[in-house]
Amino acid sequence: MHLKKLTVVALSACFGLSACQKEEAPPAAPPASEAPAPARAESAPQQPVESMPPATATAPGSGSNLIREPVAAQEQPLQAIQTKMGPKESVIHLxxxxxxxxILTVEFVAVPKxxxxxRYEWLNLTLPLKNVSYIDDATAKKVSLLQDDGEAYMASPLNGTGKSIRLDGHSPITATLKFPAPPETSPTISVNFSDIGSFDGVPVSR
Structure with missing residues (x-):
């Protein structure tokens, strides 16, 4: 009888241990739940990786444009209506x-030799304005430069007397002359410089 009780107690203890082991088994589940974490960690970097190619693809284009634009600007020829040789081997572009x-504004550029x-040589040129004028091709009327109240000619760059244009420098120099405007019925004019010559049939823009 005593042996039966011991046997029952021993079996109960075994069942108790197995029950405890079964109850403690669930904590082993967390390693399985941690398994998906690497998959999320791998998917997270995919977005920045996919966004990188557009940035790197546009960078070379923009960089090359920044380099090429100044070169293209330097290579553009001067947009001249007419060109003549000027004093001291200069070139005059109207x-x-x-x-x-x-008011009619005539613009020209003097380019040194x-x-x-x-490199350009130094240009030191004075053009008297007394005989500068234009001819209205439609009416054959001669028109002289405008003058201000002090009788200085309306031109730029003037010298100190206000009677001549002074072209002084070692790079192309832009100068302007102002005349009374021709009528709208006159599409072209001929501009006369005493020291350069005549630019004939110059179209008038409005």
């Missing part, structure tokens, strides 16, 4: 004749 209101190394 670039525009435009009417604004009742170039040296063998590609």
């Amino acid at each position: 670039t525009s004749a435009k009417v604004t209101g009742q 170039k040296r063998g190394d590609g």
Whole structure:
């Protein structure tokens, strides 16, 4: 009888241990739950990786544009309507004749002679304005430069007397002359410089 009790107690203890082991088994589940974490960690970097190619693809284009634009600007030729040789081996480009209101503005660029190394020589040129005028091609009327109240000619860059244009420098120099505007029925004019010559049939823009 005593042995039966011991046997029952022993079996109960075994069942108790097995029951405890079964109850403690669930804590082993966390390693399985941690398994998906690497998959999320791998998917997270995919978004920045996919966004990188557009940035790197546009960078070379923008960089090359920044390098090429100044070169292209330097290679653009001067947009001249007519060109003539000027004093001291300079070149005179007439670039525009435009009417604004009742005033005609004629613009030209004086380019100094170039040296063998590609640099410009120093240009020191004075152009008297007394005989500068234009001819209205439609009416054959001669028109002289405008003058202000002090009788200085309306031109730029003037010298100190206000009677001549002074072109002084070692790079192309832009100068302007202002005349009374021709009528709208006159599409072209001929601009006369006493020291350069005549630019004939210059179109007038409005």
